[in-house]
Amino acid sequence: MNEAIDLISEKKKVFAILPAAGTGERTGLKTPKQFCEIAGYPLILHSLWNFQRPWIAETVVAVSEDWLPYLQDLIKLYRIQNVHLVVGGQTRHQSIKICVQYVRERVQNARCNASDVIVIVHDAVRPFVAEETLQRIAEAAHKQGAAGVVCPLVSTTLATQEDGILDYSLVRSKHCNSHTPQAFSYQTIVTAYDKISKHDLDHGTEVLHLALEYAGVRAKLLETKDEVWKVTYRRDICAAEQFARERLARLAILSDQTGNDVIGVLEEQVKKKRLTLLSKCSSLTTLPSGVNAVIVIADAPTTDQCLLDVATVLERLKQQLHPLKGSLTLLVTVPTEEKMVRDDLMTRFRELRLDQRCRDICVYCVILETKSSPVEKERMERACELTANLVVRQDELMSGQTFIV
Amino acid sequence: MNEAIDLISEKKKVFAILPAAGTGERTGLKTPKQFCEIAGYPLILHSLWNFQRPWIAETVVAVSEDWLPYLQDLIKLYRIQNVHLVVGGQTRHQSIKICVQYVRERVQNARCNASDVIVIVHDAVRPFVAEETLQRIAEAAHKQGAAGVVCPLVSTTLATQEDGILDYSLVRSKHCNSHTPQAFSYQTIVTAYDKISKHDLDHGTEVLHLALEYAGVRAKLLETKDEVWKVTYRRDICAAEQFARERLARLAILSDQTGNDVIGVLEEQVKKKRLTLLSKCSSLTTLPSGVNAVIVIADAPTTDQCLLDVATVLERLKQQLHPLKGSLTLLVTVPTEEKMVRDDLMTRFRELRLDQRCRDICVYCVILETKSSPVEKERMERACELTANLVVRQDELMSGQTFIV
The missing domain is CATH 3.90.550.10 (Spore Coat Polysaccharide Biosynthesis Protein SpsA; Chain A)
Incomplete structure (x- = not known):
């Protein structure tokens, strides 16, 4: 050399x-x-x-x-x-x-x-x-x-x-x-x-x-x-x-839950899809620059905290990326009975897409419904694979959608 | 020759x-x-x-x-x-x-x-x-x-x-x-x-x-x-x-509404995605054989009729296709205030995916919400493009999902 x-x-x-x-x-x-x-x-x-x-x-x-x-x-x-x-x-x-x-x-x-x-x-x-x-x-x-x-x-x-x-x-x-x-x-x-x-x-x-x-x-x-x-x-x-979509994605996974099962499964899927995982971090302050795709993992009986996180990440991405494009995906565990949480998220994500300040950043919400604890492995894998796919494709047409697994 | x-x-x-x-x-x-x-x-x-x-x-x-x-x-x-x-x-x-x-x-x-x-x-x-x-x-x-x-x-x-x-x-x-x-x-x-x-x-x-x-x-x-x-x-x-997905799709659009705006817009998108539109029909009885993807267009203040249509089409597809794979997409116009209809459809489509009888047939529901009549052109185009994309990709991971445009 x-x-x-x-x-x-x-x-x-x-x-x-x-x-x-x-x-x-x-x-x-x-x-x-x-x-x-x-x-x-x-x-x-x-x-x-x-x-x-x-x-x-x-x-x-x-x-x-x-x-x-x-x-x-x-x-x-x-x-x-x-x-x-x-x-x-x-x-x-x-x-x-x-x-x-x-x-x-x-x-x-x-x-x-x-x-x-x-x-x-x-x-x-x-x-x-x-x-x-x-x-x-x-x-x-x-x-x-x-x-x-x-x-x-x-x-x-x-x-x-x-x-x-x-x-x-x-x-x-x-x-x-x-x-x-x-x-x-x-x-x-x-x-x-x-x-x-x-x-x-x-x-x-x-x-x-x-x-x-x-x-x-x-x-x-x-x-x-x-x-x-x-x-x-x-x-x-x-x-x-x-090829370009795989290569462009520079991903960070943001989660404040240590030992969360979802992270491990998600990492496997991210690897399978050939995405570059730049960072796993537990707080926004450690989110590295150069990231253009963020997956926020949350476990929310109420929507307030995760929507706050989403809003903050969006703001950061927007500032860092312009004029580049990016994506933000919320992967959130919600108990089946919490219909209000689900509806809140659906409405909020549709609004986020229409928000002119978020142009060029695709937003997706993946809800992993929990009927029982722990969540069955197969359903968790499905949610994680879907999430990884959304990050790779960065399909504007899917932006604002909420997926329920 | x-x-x-x-x-x-x-x-x-x-x-x-x-x-x-x-x-x-x-x-x-x-x-x-x-x-x-x-x-x-x-x-x-x-x-x-x-x-x-x-x-x-x-x-x-x-x-x-x-x-x-x-x-x-x-x-x-x-x-x-x-x-x-x-x-x-x-x-x-x-x-x-x-x-x-x-x-x-x-x-x-x-x-x-x-x-x-x-x-x-x-x-x-x-x-x-x-x-x-x-x-x-x-x-x-x-x-x-x-x-x-x-x-x-x-x-x-x-x-x-x-x-x-x-x-x-x-x-x-x-x-x-x-x-x-x-x-x-x-x-x-x-x-x-x-x-x-x-x-x-x-x-x-x-x-x-x-x-x-x-x-x-x-x-x-x-x-x-x-x-x-x-x-x-x-x-x-x-x-x-x-290439294979484009070539395999043999599509039929099923709609009993003559002069529905959506059909024209959908046809354009279907053409753009290089899909073969085998037939437009107004009744299930005229659905030709050889079809492996059906888009059902409906205008439903209640879910009963369109779910009946969906169930019947699924039954037909299942019989005709085996062992081939296929897809069914419901593209339905729902007034914004009809939250019950939306929730019904979401639940029903998730169940359809899990229904073992429907294996090998992907099911998608695209809801075009109407706040006003007529629906804005741009939103209609978005719903139709999304629908055409779902038909091309036939992505099993997206099966059972409801998309709201």
Whole structure:
């Protein structure tokens, strides 16, 4: 890990390039893919978040002229740091070339040692790249001059004749799929785009090819199991929605009851749903920052105390989160005979949703009715699974609802 | 479409081969992918349903010895027709070879004209192939001797040197991804598997390659936009879940109120969610068979009539569906002051879920509260969207719940 420390200490200067100037013509969508909403945020925002790392000096995004103002607003609203926008070209390589030109100016102006500069190229529509993958690829580029992540072929690649007839099929074990991130030494990428032919500039897409063809550098290919897939088809959007919701949730469980059975069962469900449990706390004062989903566990013969808790948590979430979205779920044990409590909660949660101050925070109430004590395990599990599902989905349509288990 | 009619009139005899003998070793899952549950049913069942066509004479499935009894039970339970199971081999080609041998015996015993026989090969883990695609590929195989569906490359294919270094990158426009279904004339596939080398049998996967190498037949490659992707990674399972739920739902809306505003709004939402609306009917007697999701629209100052409707529909669904799953959603307009009606419905729906006779049918109640008449458009839309979502998701955890909008 010496190399990783090296990066972070900024002996090496790392730039990231995100081409995002596509207009969605190919997919026929009105909104280009990179601006489609995934789990409540434009896709490109998920990608940009991945590059908000102290060891990445600057992220250069190529965007079409039409979408430039929109992206500027987005970056301001979500306070994305160290990002520079350029107007891209008609093709992927044209856009990257413009970004490379910007990096060159920055490097020259900063008078930093060009041999310490690494340039990462990534697609805006691959929103789940892990920091570790970015680091590995930057390290490899430093050693090799160029590097890219690859995955095994899922289906055979065929070479075609012009009339749609099979020419030959490729041996799967000798080939792989090229993904991004890719990374390049400054010298490699600058040379590649200086020398690129008109044909490659207009028709090519693969930067590793340019590195080989124009800079004579054979890239190191790193196999990865990281989720670097490209959001291309509707099926990818479905999957991205699920992945993004799991990844975004940063959960805290708030409960003042030590040894409450419910907490243990809830934790299991939270784990099953792949949610990040940031904190279990017994008091609001210890609620950590960065939380965007809170589950309040309460045991209430009257509604007053838990509604007070809910109101306070909402206030905190609202202040911390804006402009991000979040959720608050009350998981409350209520004796069956306490119909008034149930009705109070139902009414109050419907009002909470309509409260303009709580916009962007989904509120749910899950009532675990107790006929007998202790509550049967199966019903407790059901309530906890339902609660965890609500947190993952963060479905605005369900906001304000009370669920009785 | 003459050719399609030709197929259906059974001048040509079409067999389908589904290799499904993989043990999931590669993915590390306990349950092989083809038996994982997607939208309530094992993945392979979705695939088998696609081959239940009058023009497909028989579907031959290769399965591992361990999973043979399970698959036998599944086929019996879900009454899958014209299917024959064989114990597969260690590799894809070994399994297909065993299936081809079975087809050969069938053709010889039936003394049918071998030149009229077409064999489709498909993967059990590509559950969304459309009938039209199967027909197109069978037609093409009849003309060309071999045919396969292909998609454009989403990412560049790279040729690698042995040390994980880039050898060269392939030109995207001259290559494509091979998917299934593929289809072959009887002569082509029999020859290919008769002559297959030990190395190909043990290490290869591409049947189009065998057709070319051993039968000298160059396949026709058909580009498709059909959803023929392979369920390989977790992201594919997420997407398959969504696609399967949309495709399975065969919806009827039951309402005795002509000109009810709600119906129009609901229909829009149903369309948005890509649900198949099989029927709108005003009486239970006209409820068509094949329906697995019913939305009952009611306008009830008392609960008696709508609960009667719900009970009758449930009874019908239960009889028609078994062993399939389904859902029933009551979308009911209730004046705000009628608290008793609301409470009645809540209690009754929770009981319905617990009623053992209603297992496998999810029940939901959506109450659209009317403070004023007419109901505000926005709230009506919200109730209808929520209802449509419930039908798509068919989430057992939400069964028995009452939602108030």
